[in-house]
Amino acid sequence: MTRLTRFTRTTAFKLSLLYVGVFTVMSGFLVVYVAENTDHLMSEQVVQSVDSELKGLADVYVRGGVRDLVETIDRRSRHPDASLYLLTDFAGNALVGNIARLPTVVLEEADGGLRRVRYTRLGQNTEDIERQAMVRTFELRGGFRLLVGRDLGDQLKFSNLLANALRLWLVVIVLMGAITWFFVNSRVMKRIDDISATSRTIMHGDLTGRLSVAGNNDEFDRLAINLNTMLERIELLMQSMKDVTDNIAHDLKTPLTRLQTRIEIALRDAKGEEGYRDALEATLDETDHLLRIFNALLRIARIESMAPGTVMEPTDLNKMVAEIAELYEPLVEDEGGRLETEVPAGLYAECNKDLISQVLVNLTENALKYGRPIEGDLVIRMSARLEDDRVQLSVSDNGAGIPEKDQDRVKERFVRLEESRSEPGTGLGLSLVKAVARLHGGELRFKNETPGLSARIDLKPAEPDGSGSGNGQDGKTGEKRS
Incomplete structure (x- = not known):
């Protein structure tokens, strides 16, 4: 009973009842309309046929009297059609016709009116079967009565x-x-039940649940794809929040403990003003490091919470790369290396200029810190090109590269490889690049060259906006700069 009640409350059951009701009413109206109009048409044909027969017999009666009328009716009565005839004398005796039995009132009321009667036909095996007909009855001179009619068998069928x-x-x-x-x-209800089941799974805390996609691209598939995209976004945000919490709980515990230890040592062992000043300066350096970590974490969180397409505009990559190169070229030269750029003139991408500039800065600083070759001078190359309908923006060096097994791990927060722990840093630079790449619909990818490492992201190409803000060529546009 519970299962039946559940079915009767479903939208499918209500839609089916509505479907049956609407089509039943429409079909009934159509059939009744057709039946009534057809019956009316056939009745008119019967009336016209009876009137035509009467007119013909009246002409015969006028020209030849009762004798010719009897002969004509006898001749016509022998045809096995739907026409009915009966001629009686003043006493009601049948003289000629093809009707065997008829209600007497029909002959008594010989007023010429059209009426429906039941009768039995003469000369058939089914003479005892009553049939229906439309007839007219007239009284002639001498007490004769003439009945002319039409059988309604075909109309009733x-x-x-x-x-x-x-x-x-x-x-x-x-x-x-x-x-x-x-x-x-x-x-349909199975698909809806699947959505409900997946929703319950997610409400219980399992954000990995996804809606099934049948693959026929119907409205449920489109709904499932959109909901799955939304769930992936929610899962990413929740995972980012969890990662930030875990990172703060684990990776910031050491510097905070170190900060506390230095303060305790300063309070216990510092001698004089100089000792306290050194302790405060060391503490200040540690707090600056902590603030940089917090700021980096907050910026990554803000980027990951942004919707794709936020604050995107056509950006001249040639100009932007030239500005970053101009900023870092002296630093690279101080390290005994050189910085090269290779970006075609007029190459535009739909992106957030500030975030992509930060990507170039982070990747360039990574190459400057960790991309030194064992022998020879450091070479850092910033390049961009159009490939497979996407703009490939990359920063490469000629260092030792990153082992393939660690290339995914270094994108996570606070992850630093053993060989790079001697260098200053927070381990958050590549995490920010990864978040920016995802915001722009791509991903951060590494590729070991021979020698060196190439870090690249892909962007959506764009046409110049015509405002002139992305232009400003300096005479070196499109050239290889070193």
Whole structure:
């Protein structure tokens, strides 16, 4: 009973009932309309046929009297059609015709009016079977009575055929409604139940649940794809929040403990003003380091919470790369290396200029810190090119590279490889690059060259906006700069 109640409350059941009701009413109206109009048309044909017969017999009676009328009716009565004739004398005795039995009142009321009667036809095996007809009765001179009519058998058969068609159609409508309900309940409701089940799984804390996609690209597939994209976004944000919490709990514990230890040592062992000043300066350096970590974490969190396409505009990559290169070229030269750029003129990308500039800065600083070759001078190259309908923006060096097994791990927060722990840093630079790349619909990828490492992200190409803000060529546009 509970299962039946559940089915009757579903949208599929209500839609099926509505479908059956609407089509039943429409079909009934159509069949009744057709039946009534057909019956009216056939009745008019009967009346016209009877009137035509009467007119012909009246002409015969006027020209030849009763004798010719009897001969004409006798001749016509022998034809096995739907026409009916009967001529009686003043005593009611039948003189000629093809009617065996008829209600006497029909002959007594010989007023010429059209009426429906039941009769038995003469000269057939089914003479005891009553049939229906439309007749007119007239009284002639000498007490004679003339009846002319038309059998309604064909009209009644057609009416019965329409009635049977209506009953059959109603049965078909009910079956179609049942089939529709079964289809909707087994297919559509199953998809809805899957969505409900997945929603319950997510509400219980499992954000990895996803809606099934049948692959036929219907409205449920499109809904499932959009919801899955939303769930992936929510899972990413929740995971980012968890990562930030875990990172703060684990990776900041050491510097905070170190900060506390230095303060305790200063309070216990510092001698004089100079000792306290050194302790305060060391503490200040440690707090600056902590603030940089917090600021980096907050910026990554803000980037990951931004919707894709936020504050995007056509950006001249040639100009932007030239500005970053101009800023870092002296630093690279101080390290005994050189900085090269290779960006085609007029190459634009749909991006957030500030974030992409930060990406170039982070990747360049990484190459400057960790991309030194064992032998020879450091070479850092910033380049961009259009490839497979995406703009590939990369920073490469000629150092030792990153082992393939560690290339995914270094993108995580606070991850620093053993060989880089001697260098200053927080381990958050590549995490920020990864977040920016995802915001722009791409990802951060590494590729070991021979020698060196190439770090690249891909952006959506764009056309110049025509405002002139992305232009400003300095005469070196499109050239290889070193």
